[in-house]
Amino acid sequence: MAKEINVFNETLELWPQKAVRWRKHNVLFISDLHLGKINHFRKSGIAVPTKANDRNLEILIDLLYLTKPDRVICLGDLFHSHYNPEWEVFGEVVRNFKYISFELVLGNHDIMSKIQYNRKGILLHDILRLDPFIFTHHPMSEMAQQCYNIAGHVHPGVNLRGKGKQSLTLPCFYFGECAGLLPAFGMFTGLATIRPRKEDKIFVIVEDKIVEVTG
Secondary structure (H helix, E strand, O other): OOOOEOOOOOOEEEEEEEOEHHHHHHHEEOOOOOOOOHHHHHOOOOOOOOOHHHHHHHHOOOOOOHHHHOOOEEEOOOOOOOOOOOHHHHHHHHHHHHOOOOEEOOOOOOOOOOHHHHHOEEEEEEEEEOOEEEEEOOOOOOOOOOOOOEOOOOOOOEEOOOOOOOOOEEEEEOOOEEEEEEOOOOOOOOOOOOOOOOOOOEEEEEEEEEEEEOO
């Protein structure tokens, strides 16, 4: 299911569930789950169906069983806003995978009290450096030498056009010369269309496949 690629002389696995595994360190990276977002909208009176909440966690649980990581690191926006009951549901997932270290690189939506993260045993980072990578939520504006930045936040998507003027925007993994972007893991997140350069590497997610896009 996964596709192996080389990034900054390291082998990474791209998974169609919108995750990256660094097998060398047995770490699974995800980004922008925005758990609780649907409950946040419903609390504001917007009638949003709740099934996406359950589906996000179902996909995550399946992925944990498939990859068996030692660490799961979310690159920001794990939870969408202030506390709501969805946080307790996620806490049950953490509790049932006690052998995994769940960690969060703080994003702009991660605004709950640190007490809540401590309650669930989630380790917090402002940024995380695992050479040769620097993991952040927002893409870095300036890069350290001999390092490659991998970030979330953007929710990258790429627009594909067919010969019959068909057009489709799909979530993607993006890897440029010195920085990369992970797709948003959450289903209720939307996409931001990026305009890659010819030398960039783009991998779109098509159902259960990872497909490299060129040209």
